[in-house]
Amino acid sequence: MDPDSGVILARTAEGNAVVLGLLKCGKIWLCxxxxxTIRHGRAEEITRAVVAWVAMGGTALLVTFTARHAATDRLATLMDAIQGTRADKAKEIKRRAGAYQRLITGGAWAGRKASDGHRHADREGIRDRVGYIGMIRATEITVGQVNGxxxxxxxxxxxxGTTTGERADKRVTGTFxxxxxxxxxxxxxxxxxxxxxxAKVDKEFKPSDRHGVDFKRLETIQDAEDLGKYIAKIQDGDKAISPANELARGDLKQGRHGNMAPFQLLGRLGDLMGGVPEDEADGHGDQPWCRAKWAEYETATKGRRAIEWTRYLRPLLGIEGGDTEDDDLDVLAGMDGLxxxxxxxxxxxGAWHKVTRRALDLAATEAAEAGEWDGVTELVTAAGARSGAVRQLTPGEIAEAWDATLATLAVRREAAAARRQVERAGTDPAAN
Structure with missing residues (x-):
């Protein structure tokens, strides 16, 4: 992040190793x-939001939307159908809404205005009758050889929720x-x-009424608090997970009915490329099939948001932040200093560059987690750097260095806040 500041390998009070001062890719779909880390932070955001809303007397539903699919369907086509197409200014391609965006449009949903410009009770829409204030969407993907x-x-x-005002000035006035x-x-x-x-996109995509949309109501504050119970834990097979993790922790997912989650696919591909026999590697599919599916996944998810809040929902619930790649980087940096x-x-x-060029950075991080600081020095010298390139730090010195990192982060957050202000003014055509 700053060539003059170098890198800090630190161990937290819980015994975990963190590397401060490094830029990270922040690719929620691919890394x-x-x-x-990003999904951990996002899951905590979602939990706070739902707990706060249910505590206020509001109602929350966990809704799952699926499409019918087959092994011959391309992922990009399915994603366009459910999530909408992506805009491309260079090619003058406008964004086209998917099934998700259609849910909250139209007269039946929003109601119709009378000739005097106002909506009377008999002209209210579904939105008014249920007190809709917004939703949080997360897209999950799995793949299998049989069903694609x-x-x-x-x-x-x-x-x-009952509200007053419009757009960025909207405020919650009560609940029912x-x-x-x-x-x-x-x-x-x-x-x-x-x-x-x-069905309009492709009649073969139309799901049955029973399987296409599933509703689960969160009845109590305890239901909402349970969302965060397993946030930092790995899902164990088909055991139930919290709605917050169901929404945010796609990295923990294990595909069902013979399907693989993306990182399971990537793990199998890595095993096969490393020489593990097909019948011993987790998952299914030979190396060419896994490689082709991962390449298709990379292309189909490019430019899409994995987790997204409807516009103005965050300020309504008192939650800071946003959903862009820059905001994901903020989450990454913030999680390091918890x-x-x-x-x-x-x-x-310079020494750290030598360490990474020789692929010793993982070993250095593992040594830091074990508190083997002499081992870190040995790895640095083995990489060709001088031993004086490593300097022991006190907790206070680490904190000072972290404060400097936070100062850099604050500058980025100010820029992000300015960008969100523009989005809330309705001038960002890419926003949902």
Whole structure:
């Protein structure tokens, strides 16, 4: 991040190693390391939001949307159908809405204005009757040899709110419990819009009424608090996971019914490329098939957001941040400093470059996690750098260096805040 500052290998009070001062790719779709950290942070955001809303007296639903698919379907085509197409200014291609965006559009949803410009009680839409204030969407993808790609959307829908104002000035004024008839109307609307749009794109994509859209209501504050219970833990097979993890922790997912999650696919590809026999490597598919599927996955997810909040929902719930790649980098940097530092060492920039060129950076991180600081020095010298390039740091010195990192982060956050202000003003055509 700063060539003059070098790198700090530190150990937290919990005994975990962190490397401060390095730029990270922040690719939530493609990088197992960055994805785990980003999704951890996003899951905590989602949990805070749902807990706060249910505590206020609001209602939350976990809704899963799926499409029918076959082994011959391309992932990009399925993603366009459910999530919409991506805009390309260079090619003058406009963004086209997918089935997800269609859920909250139209007169039945928003209501119709009378000739005097106002909406009377008999002209209210479904949105008004259920007290909809927004939702959080996460797209998950699995793949299998028999049924091919299976992209699907998990969404937490926030209901039961009364509001005042519009757009960025919108504020929650109270909460209520939507009636059973209003919730049934919402479910019918979502199912109808979802399936009909997919049928228009390709009749083979249309799911059954039973499998296309699934609803689960979060009844109590305890339901909401349970969202974060397994946030930092790995999913164990088909055991139930919290709705927050269902939404955010795609890195923990294991595909069902013979399917693989993307990082399972990547892990198998790595095993096969490393010489592990096909029948001993986890997952399925030979190396050419795995390689082709991963390449298709990279292309189909490029430029898409894995997790996204509807516009203005964050400020309504008092949650800072955003959903862009820059915001993901903020999450990465912020997660490094959540714990107190126990000890660590500073490594000069030039020495660290030598370490990485010889692929010794993982070994150095593992030595740091074990508190073997002499081992870090030995690795640095083995890479061709002088031993003086490594300097022991006290917890206070690490904290000072971390404060300097946070100062850099603050500058980036200011730029991100300015960008979000533009988005909230409605001038960002790429925003949902």
């Amino acid at each position: 197992p390391v960055c994805s785990a 790609w299976h992209p699907h959307i998990h969404a937490i829908v926030f209901l039961g 419990t939507p009636s059973a008839s209003a919730l049934a109307e919402l479910e019918g609307h979502f199912r109808g819009v979802w399936t009909s749009h997919l 714990s107190e530092f126990r000890d660590g060492v500073h490594v000069d920039t």
